[in-house]
Amino acid sequence: MSKGKRDRTVKAREIIAQQQAAERRRKVTLWTSVAVVLVLFVAGLAGYTVMSRQDDGKLVTPAAAVDEGTAxxxxxxxxxxxxxxxxxxxxxxxxxxxxxxxxxxxxxxxxxxxxxxxxxxxxxxxxxxxxxxxxxxxxxxxxxxxxxxxxxxxxxxxxxxxxxxxxxxxxxxxxxxxxxxxxxxxxxxxxxxxxxxxxxxxxxxxxxxxxxxxxxxxxxxxxxxxxxxxxxxxxxxxxxxxxxxx
CATH class of the missing domain: 3.40.30.10 (Glutaredoxin)
Structure with missing residues (x-):
């Protein structure tokens, strides 16, 4: 194999390796983004659930109660x-x-x-x-x-x-x-x-x-x-x- 052909082969391999590395980075970024979105969604859902429970179980202290509202x-x-x-x-x-x-x-x-x-x-x-x-x-x-x-x-x-x-x-x-x-x-x-x-x-x-x-x-x-x-x-x-x- 001539030197020029070897150089082109090496160059091609480098380009392929770079493309593969870029693809891996893209996938990592994609799945990281998906994971972040899921975490935010779950957190939001949990917050909504807590707020809903708080709304459903609102603390209503009777006006007639004394001693810090306990009696x-x-x-x-x-x-x-x-x-x-x-x-x-x-x-x-x-x-x-x-x-x-x-x-x-x-x-x-x-x-x-x-x-x-x-x-x-x-x-x-x-x-x-x-x-x-x-x-x-x-x-x-x-x-x-x-x-x-x-x-x-x-x-x-x-x-x-x-x-x-x-x-x-x-x-x-x-x-x-x-x-x-x-x-x-x-x-x-x-x-x-x-x-x-x-x-x-x-x-x-x-x-x-x-x-x-x-x-x-x-x-x-x-x-x-x-x-x-x-x-x-x-x-x-x-x-x-x-x-x-x-």
Missing amino acids: FALGSGPVTVDVYEDFMCPACGNFEQSSGGKLQDLAEAGTITLRIHPVSILDRFSNGTAYSTRSAGAAAAAAEAGKFLELHNVLYDNQPAENSDGLSNDKIVELAASVGLTSDTFVNAVKEGTYETWATDVTEKFSDRGYTSTPTIVVNGTTLTGPGDTVPTTELLTQTIEKAAG
């Missing part, structure tokens, strides 16, 4: 008694039967300010119906209608057992009607879950405050328990309130 107050006495409860909680039901009436009487008499905090820590015990969250949300809707205590009491009078489906929204509406709570605004709030995100939010605040179980009773900022970390008796509760009142 509903009864009375205006000098001693503040905070009661954190879950409507599915059997111990809360027992506490209401034994001490609830006494606390409500003290609030009405002007001895205490009773602040009831509905929380939802027991959703897992209602067979997937999220009864704790739904009932807490219904209580918030009742508070907006000026009938928090009425619904609170009738829900405990008809408390479902743990590991049941809880009360349906229709049953909650029916019980509410029995205590004079019949407005369309209330009914729609229960059925549409208007305050369910609020129920989740106040439960998170409950946890942030260091509380882990219900009922939790706090008198003038100090958690009150009975012997062996039990729920305080009515007698102990009354004595503590009297001492706090001076």
Whole structure:
């Protein structure tokens, strides 16, 4: 092979190699661009999904709520008694039967300010119906209608057992009607879950405050328990309130 022919062959190979390298670079650039577009698309889709969920689960804090929007107050006495409860909680039901009436009487008499905090820590015990969250949300809707205590009491009078489906929204509406709570605004709030995100939010605040179980009773900022970390008796509760009142 002559020198000139060898040079042309070498040159041709160089040109082919350059073209192949350019093609590889083009493919890498193309697939990189595709990957970037896909990443942006997925990120955008995720952002849209999050925003959609936020829109669907908008936090609506009831105007009637006190204590950073976590409770509903009864009375205006000098001693503040905070009661954190879950409507599915059997111990809360027992506490209401034994001490609830006494606390409500003290609030009405002007001895205490009773602040009831509905929380939802027991959703897992209602067979997937999220009864704790739904009932807490219904209580918030009742508070907006000026009938928090009425619904609170009738829900405990008809408390479902743990590991049941809880009360349906229709049953909650029916019980509410029995205590004079019949407005369309209330009914729609229960059925549409208007305050369910609020129920989740106040439960998170409950946890942030260091509380882990219900009922939790706090008198003038100090958690009150009975012997062996039990729920305080009515007698102990009354004595503590009297001492706090001076």
